[in-house]
Each structure stands twice: as C-alpha cells, then as structure tokens.
Amino acid sequence: MAKNIVTFENLSKLPIIHGFSWGREAENMSEGFDDPSIIQGRVANFLNSLNISSNLPIVRISPDNVSFHDPDILELSKEILKRKLSDAGEIEVGANAIFTKEKDIVLTVKPADCAICIVYAETQEGEIYIGLIHCSAWTTDKLLPLNAIEYLLKVKLTNRAKIKIGITPAISQDFFYVSKKDINLSNWGGFLKEEDGKIFIDIVGNVTKQLKEAGVPENNIETSLVDTFAHAMEGNTFSHRLSRDENFPEGRYIVAVKLK
Known part of the structure; x- marks a missing residue:
C-alpha cells in the first residue's frame, strides 16, 4: 500500500477495496482548489x-455542487452512469x-473536517452492499448515520452482525x-460542551453512538481518532475550519470504496 493511503483493519479481509489519502505527500483532491485536470490525475494515481x-x-x-435533488440516502444502480460528468x-x-x-462503480467523497463512514453490509442471502455516509455536523444532527443503517437493515434486509464500518478522521470537539x-x-446529549457562549460538538462520538443504536455491533466499528484540525496544522491533511480561522491552505482528501 502506498504510504499516503490509509485503510481500516476491520475492512481489510472483506471482498472490497477501500482507503483514504493522508500524510504530507497526499495532495489536495478537490477541483474546488486546483485545476480539474490536475485533480483528475491525482485521483487516478490514488485509485491506481x-x-x-x-x-x-x-x-x-457532492452535496454543495449539484443542480438536482437527491434524497439523503441513495442506492446507486447503473442508471447513475447516465448523469453528466463533472x-x-x-x-x-x-x-x-x-x-x-454494483462491482464496477467506485464510490468516493472528498471531506476535510467531516467524518466519513465506509460501510460494508451483507443480506441474509449473501448479497453485498458497500457505501459511504458523509457525517457533517448537520447530517449527524439529522441522525443520518442512524437512518442510513436502518435503511440497510429494514429496506435491504442486511444482517446486522455482518455490517462493518470504518470511520475516517474528523475534526475534534476541541x-x-x-x-x-x-x-x-x-x-x-453527552457529545457537546458549552464554553464562552460557544457549543463544541463531538461529531465522531455522536456518529458512533448512532451506529450502535441502529444495531451495528461495537466490535464491528473501527474509528480513526485522528484530528483533522491538528493534523492540518502539521501539513498532513486539510481542515476547512483551520483554513477559515487561521488562513491555512484549503483542500480536501479523498475516501474511496469499491466491491472486488
């Protein structure tokens, strides 16, 4: 594995390929901050x-850059391939x-401070689903992690014992x-503190709680407790909050998952 890519141990023996870019050699992956052709090459290198x-x-x-209205939770079929490319x-x-x-579709998201859940699930008949849950402060507040897992359990009839999740780095409550x-x-409740009139929230803690409340076994959840804000200060990644508050460079890392 390339040294600028991180994977989760609990997902490593499953029939999926996954990882996220990280470290000093992991460059910005968002065309919002670099030329799209350069980003296309970086993403290709990452995937390769x-x-x-x-x-x-x-x-x-890409919730901020679309002109159509998708639901919060979307199952992708090959019909998605008819959409226009960015x-x-x-x-x-x-x-x-x-x-x-679908085995021939790569799922990605390009976060900065938000936690991303990489999800693996199996139905009782052995059908496999993979997914990504984008856990910002606001989607977490809307209980999206809980609702997304309940969708897998109640609509797709997956086996809760076989759901496995890796949670990527996110900004810490501090x-x-x-x-x-x-x-x-x-x-x-239990994931906020008030100081100097500000509400500090623990996104990863709340996300983990929601996943467990939805029925995911605690041992099936692997969490990266790396703080994007602190690591962005060291040059290992990007933090939107740090960029806004301290004038650090903007950028995004990338998370990807695909069925084998």
Missing part, C-alpha cells in the same frame, strides 16, 4: 495505488449516504463549535 482502475465510473458525494470526470450526487451492489440555532441540542 489501491489497485482500482481509474477508468471505472467514479461517483462522488470537470474532473466524476459523477456528482447530492445524497449524503450512498450505497451500491476545535469545532456551532451556534445553538444550527443544531437540535437534544440530539447531542
């Missing part, structure tokens, strides 16, 4: 390092949780605050 063909269709969660050659979807059972009007405080 994971032994994923960069010629496969790449579907990306300047970086990707198919953008506005849903914040995407799942597929550095992330919101206004009271931005969240439902009752959804953050």
